[in-house]
Amino acid sequence: MVYFVQYLLRAIALSLAALNVQAAEALPQTQWPFTAEPRATLEEPWAMTFLPDGSLLVTEKRGVLKHLDLKTGKVGLIAGVPPVAYGGQGGLGDVIVHPNHASNGWIYISYAEAGEANTRGAVVVRAKLLLNEDGSGSLTELRPIWRQIPKVTGSGHYGHRLAFGPDGLLWITSSERQKFTPAQDMGSNLGKIIRLNDNGSLPSDNPFTDQGTVAAQIWSLGHRNMLGMAFDSQGQLWVHEMGPAGGDELNLIKRGKNYGYPVVSNGNHYDGRPIPDHDTRPEFEAPKITWTPVISPAGFVIYQGQRFPSWKGSGLIGGLSSQSLVRVVFDGENAREVERYAMGARIREVEQGPEGSVWLLEDGRGGRLLELQPR
Template sequence: MFRMSSLAAAPLLSALAFALPAEAETTVESSKGTTIAVAPVAEFNEPWAMTFLPDGSMLVTEKSGTLLHVAADGQEKTPVAGTPAVAYGGQGGLGDVVLHPNFAENRLVYLTFAEEGEGGQGAAVARARLAVDDGERPRLENVAVIWRQVPKVSGMGHYSHRIAFGPDGMMFVTSGERQKKTPAQAMDSNLGKIVRLHDDGAVPSDNPFQSDGEMARQFWTIGHRNMLGLAFDGGGQLWAHEMGPRGGDELNRIEKGANYGWPNVSNGENYDGSPIPDHATSDAYTKPEISWTPVIAPAGFVIYDGDLFADWKGDGLIGGLRSQALVHVAFEDGGQGGTATEVERFDMGQRVREVEQGPDGALFVLEDGPGGRLLKLTPASTAK
């Protein structure tokens, strides 16, 4: 029987004891006057994603390839053994970490990462069993790659590789177009797509592009650029945000079989200044619910369902890299599949890579880059 409490008992030799220098808890006021309390918890080297374990401790990925088990108070960080080798550089490295919906019974963990291969690099999804014995450090067992980007290409950008499990247990994975543009519309490449898979990587028979070739059988949607946030709302509706080129970041309602237009349409323009027809010019492509110009560079996404931020239940929180912000969006009918609008944003003063909800309803954000901090956010009136 796997005992999460034994993770905290791993020996000190395999743990990295950690304490932040004393930092005062601060408050941040949003663009519409909402105030939240911000408390530093821990610090990392290029953190990318996190998830909470049943006992309130965390798994945190660092882009260079380290998976860390982190105590709930942030005071102890233990490297997890058995993490796959990654292609580190540019936007590549270790990415998302997500628990299987039945983790308490099967102990399965999913990791995304960039890997080397013939032709260059590409994203991959690995599934493993998180195991620990009393007196030993946590480790991954039976690590198996269950999905890969095809083909591998040169360059180290636009991997995307975010994971979300749906209410029915299906796994959705964002696959960026790797800065190659045209594969997003191609049916013989899974770049620039959202794919839908069984939890073991098998392709479901009811995906929408069954008649478009073997590769296309895994696609749920096409025409994407670089999606770094993926989440289901309370009504089972899937939402994704993606980075536009120069302008035109998007929040999209994800619908089975839809084409979101990249690179044929965008509300931005190419980096060389050449124009791209915007979404209003064609009904062939699904338009974004929100489009941002200037860009926010969205990364990390959670749709809140806790009680601590009572007024935010059903709303989305998006991290901003270039905007250095936490962006609060509301759905028309409280996260049950309605249209979305931006409500407010909080100036965090640093690039925000990841946003997660904690077991007690607090929000947690990971700052990007070397020395990126894990911050706990609570309503200012309830901060301790």
């Protein structure tokens, strides 16, 4: 109920903001430079990742991991997924493969985990993926390698997006669980970007290793709700996050920097109370793009394929409330939105396929897997 009220307040606040700020024009289907072919229908899909053989793993929020053979259309279930704390924004989250998956078989999964006294928190596990000839499979050697600290009440703002960087290390977005102040607390890993070795151990060159075990995980702080991250061709890390009532952000992440939340934001509290803008506190890192009205960003890939030559190097961001696919371009340490496509559904996830197609997951029950191909 609390989550629904917060969602409603956000919608009302952003509708009011829309009266004063003109949203970017979204291109209708007749003007898309691509076709969108439905390839599967899923139940509350959240994330996907491609395996070396071109097949696909997809997570569903209620705790189901599916294996899709895109050549045959066959769908197999993966056994061994841990129990998840489903509800609100919680459930089964991200899935990625180790850069050397073809030789070591490791995959990584994030999800919301129940704790004591009605608390919850995100957890990341590493497991071996074993596939059967019929497309089904199982997880073995499963071991938790990271948890949000502390577990708190509520069912929003887990974040728990995963990525491997060019450094071969594991990066995790840990959102602030709608608790605001932990984002500035170095004794908590909420509201932070986390950097770990592939087995969950701590890299010796993280920026806060002298401040304790929890702080030693942290790469940057002062974040809200981060649901997408991607590395560009220069090795720079870009992360988007949802603002409160207005002020969604795209940030360039730098070692040890503080991005200001909840001290500053280019949005306001849901009840209308103002939050000082970034330009009032120059000691905090400011976003490279802000959106008001919001796009509610979810999923993010920086395209490096050949099928869409004009998109190469562009960031592609899924929009939930905006029901759109948003394209941004980068110029060194700057970024700007250049196009938006009206998809007619909440877009939860964006990935690049091995052959250069762009793949989208629609949000919610009956959410479709779409393959985008050039017209």
